[in-house]
Amino acid sequence: MQRTRHWILRRLSHLDLILLALVLLLLGISVAVVASASGQSPARISGHLVNVGLALSLMIVMANIPPHLLSKVGPVLYVAGVVLLVAVAVFGEIRNGSRRWLNLGVMAFQPSELLKLAVPLMLAWYFQRNESGLRGKHFLIGGALLAVPFVLILRQPDLGTALMIGASGFYLLFFAGLPWKIILGGGVLAGASLPVLWGFLHDYQRERVLTLLDPASDPLGAGYHIIQSTIAIGSGGLFGKGWSQGTQSQLDFIPERTTDFVFAVFGEEFGYVGTILLVALYLSIVARGLVIAARAPTLFGRLMAATLSLNLFTYVFVNMGMVSGILPVVGVPLPLMSYGGTALVTLLLGMGILMSVATHRQLNKT
Incomplete structure (x- = not known):
């Protein structure tokens, strides 16, 4: 009983009390x-x-999972999520004109939800790994890692989820040190492309x-x-x-x-x-x-x-x-x-x- 109580207290000690409240x-x-x-x-x-x-x-x-272990999960979760998005595009169940779900028999699963955590985990792992020498190419690769699930979710179509995942990727790139000239240039380009995007x-x-x-x-x-x-x-x-x-x-x-x-x-x-x-x-x-x-x-x-x-x-x-x-x-x-x-x-x-x-x-x- 004492050991069980000690184990439970150790698990609960990793809860931030302010955030939990x-x-x-x-x-x-x-x-x-x-x-x-x-x-x-x-x-x-x-x-x-x-x-x-x-x-x-x-x-x-x-x-209760230490961050250094969480970082190792990022690439695996990201690859699994992208594979599942491809599976949705090929075998997915269509509801209300959108192909977003995989029917697992006992339940229907929406893989795009997995990417809400997988994308930031993957990008954070990547930038942590290259922390000592971050250069422009790393942000290009990070943008590509974000673009793959973004495009796959966008074509389901699921604009809301795609934009949320795109926002999370942008936040992470920003905090990783994305140069302001790229941010401002991207903003101008996005604004100028709105008439074109409207057609899509x-x-x-x-x-x-x-x-x-x-x-x-x-x-x-x-x-x-x-x-x-x-x-x-x-x-x-x-x-x-x-x-x-x-x-x-x-x-x-x-x-x-x-x-x-x-x-x-x-x-x-x-x-x-x-x-x-x-x-x-x-x-x-x-x-x-x-x-x-x-x-x-x-x-x-x-x-x-x-x-x-x-x-x-x-x-x-x-x-x-x-x-x-x-x-x-x-x-x-x-x-x-x-x-x-x-x-x-x-x-x-x-x-x-x-x-x-x-x-x-x-x-x-x-």
């Missing part, structure tokens, strides 16, 4: 909001609790952009999501209507209200004050992650911690922007809030990596 608080809010958004459906609530429990368990496991978008993607500019042009079709979510957020007022008292959510006006549009439910029920507190909670997690990055003794740890922190910020910004009508609808869930097992597991694995970097600092130094 913030994550648990957010997950508690998530359970309450999903319960309200689902009409207090027992199946939905129990499913969400199972997902939370599984994801937290995997986070603890990840937190699928019809539904163009429709989402045009709907953002004028949702009222198709209020019962393409504009329905944005119109209903903005009505819900606006009707919440200063303090909200109260838990499970939102009319837009309880009367089923908000689409995907437990997943991509859960923020609209939260905004209606807890109002402007609740929304500000939620944003502050997310920013606290991001700030804690950046503190961990600043204290990390290795390049791998600094790159992973900083990238994962800004990834979380990007997901929050895109989802809230999408739901509030200032960004196109791209199907990005609200981190640690939306219902869904795969995304929750991926995000908490990322939190586990942050904790590993934070609590294995002395081991890394030696």
